[in-house]
Amino acid sequence: xxxxxxxxxxxxxxxxxxxxxxxxxxxxxxxxxxxxxxxxxxxxxxxxxxxxxxxxxxxxxxxxxxxxxxxxxxxxxxxxxxxxxxxxxxxxxxxxxxxxxxxxxxxxxxxxxxxxxxxxxxxxxxxx
Numbered sequence: 404x405x406x407x408x409x410x411x412x413x414x415x416x417x418x419x420x421x422x423x424x425x426x427x428x429x430x431x432x433x434x435x436x437x438x439x440x441x442x443x444x445x446x447x448x449x450x451x452x453x454x455x456x457x458x459x460x461x462x463x464x465x466x467x468x469x470x471x472x473x474x475x476x477x478x479x480x481x482x483x484x485x486x487x488x489x490x491x492x493x494x495x496x497x498x499x500x501x502x503x504x505x506x507x508x509x510x511x512x513x514x515x516x517x518x519x520x521x522x523x524x525x526x527x528x529x530x531x
Contacts, residue, residue, distance in 0.1 A: 406436060411451070418455050419462070430504060441500040442492055449485070 414428040429451050433444035463469050492500060 410436060414451075415455060415458075419459055422459075426504070427508065434501075441497045441504070445492060445500070445504075446489075449489075 410432045414432065417423060417428055426448055429448035430444045433439045433447055434441060439447065460469055460474070
């Protein structure tokens with residue numbers, strides 16, 4: 404229980420600081436630290452992200468950083484798609500879920516690195 408408390412606090416700080424949430428933080432921690440299966444970690448993460456998202460969005464709204472229209476559209480469409488994702492997750496093997504999860508994280512990381520490199524190159528060429 405203490406480990407879960409510490410994980411929750413750490414995930415909350417990182418979520419607020421970096422804008423990341425559920426899957427990226429909770430799923431690896433729940434599988435690697437608490438030993439949950441991939442499917443149980445994903446399901447638990449879906450529940451855990453609710454308060455994280457609500458508090459984070461509320462606080463960011465106070466700073467004027469929330470685009471309500473885009474957030475509502477994203478949330479509504481994600482809510483529609485999550486049913487299909489949950490159904491699929493419950494029929495796929497654990498290895499496939501882990502591999503898919505890792506692949507998504509790697510693709511996101513590669514996109515951040517690519518964007519950083521493009522921005523850095525543009526700055527170097529512009530003389531900044």
